[in-house]
Amino acid sequence: MLNAIEPGSVLPVHRHRKSSETVAVLRGRLREILYDGRDGTVAEVVDLEAGGPCVALNIPAGRWHTVESLQSGTVILEVKDGSYEPLSEEDILETDLNH
Numbered sequence: 001m002l003n004a005i006e007p008g009s010v011l012p013v014h015r016h017r018k019s020s021e022t023v024a025v026l027r028g029r030l031r032e033i034l035y036d037g038r039d040g041t042v043a044e045v046v047d048l049e050a051g052g053p054c055v056a057l058n059i060p061a062g063r064w065h066t067v068e069s070l071q072s073g074t075v076i077l078e079v080k081d082g083s084y085e086p087l088s089e090e091d092i093l094e095t096d097l098n099h
Contacts, residue, residue, distance in 0.1 A: 001078045005030065005069040013040075013066045013093040016059075019082035023067070024056040025049060028074025032057055035064035038093060064093065 005011070013035060023032065029049040036043045047070070048054050059065050067076075 002026075003076050003078055005067065005074050005076065006072055007069045009069055011066050011068075013064055014087055015062055015064045015091050016080060016085075016087075017062050017091060018085060019080040020061045021059045021065075022056060022079045022081075023048070023059070024077045024079075025052075026075045026077055028072070029070040030074050030076065031068045031070055032059070033066050033068065034059065037064065040093070 013033075023030075025048045027050050029047065029052070032046045032048065033042060034044040034046070035041060046054065046057050048057060
């Protein structure tokens with residue numbers, strides 16, 4: 001799936017319990033924020049940039065994460081290793097932990 005994400009877009013912290021997710025930046029820059037658990041502890045922050053030193057990241061199944069666009073016109077390719085399953089309420093954190 002291709003996603004276009006603009007700076008200021010709010011994407012909830014969420015997880016995919018049954019599939020990993022690979023994100024590749026085709027255009028622009030973004031920041032993936034990975035969490036240890038539901039308590040909001042940031043485990044890792046990875047900046048990705050098209051043509052930069054890091055262009056793709058694999059997020060393991062069950063890992064809480066969100067993404068933040070750092071440049072207007074950012075486009076990503078998002079691939080999951082399983083069939084599409086909508087997120088349930090228990091897979092989305094209600095609190096915005098991005099900042």
